[in-house]
Amino acid sequence: MATPDLDRLAARVKAHRLELYPSRLAAARAAGISKDTWQRVEEGESVREATYAKIDKALGWVVGTCVAVMNGREPVLAGADAGGDGSPMGGALSGSAPSAEQLRRAAFEAARAKLPNAPIGAIDEFSEELVEILRRAGSVADGS
Incomplete structure (x- = not known):
């Protein structure tokens, strides 16, 4: 196994x-x-590896x-590989109801963009709550 290239990271x-x-402080708070x-x-x-996961989400x-x-390898943006049409939602909004995962990802990205200093955990909680509300309203595709 190759030695990890920490300078590259x-x-x-x-x-x-x-x-x-x-600032670093703003990024650290978001993570x-x-x-x-x-x-x-x-x-x-x-x-620690758990810290890298927090940094992944914040970035x-x-x-x-x-x-x-x-x-x-090169960095991969969340949602970049979600759909064949190049959109983070993978074309799910073009006719059929989006899946819970597609909604969760979209809510997370929107909240992160509008609230860059919000802790990742709070954004995750918001995304989960939004998906649950939409599920109760019948706006989430079955089987998600």
């Missing part, structure tokens, strides 16, 4: 963070980690992307 995390957040922990990642130091990446980047 550091560069990708910092570059994407600068596109999304005004639910300390500013010092975020700084460790941007300086090429190792952190809008598919969970597991930090580890993949360390191993030579």
Whole structure:
């Protein structure tokens, strides 16, 4: 197994963070980690795998992307592989009711875009609650 390239990850995390957040503190708050922990990642130091998952979510990446980047792959945005038509919803809104997962992903991305400093956990809770409300209203495809 190859040695993880923490410097490669550091560069990708910092570059994407600068596109999304005004500071390390804002990014760290969105991820639910300390500013010092975020700084460790941007300086090429190792952190726990659970921390990488939090950073993935805060950066809008598919969970597991930090580890993949360390191993030579490129970052993958959440929703980038969802549908064949290139949209995050995968064309689900073009006739049929969207699945719970499609709604959850859309709600998460919208909340993250509008509330960049909100903790990821709060955004997850919001997304789950919205899907449940829509499910009760009959707006979610069956079998989701």
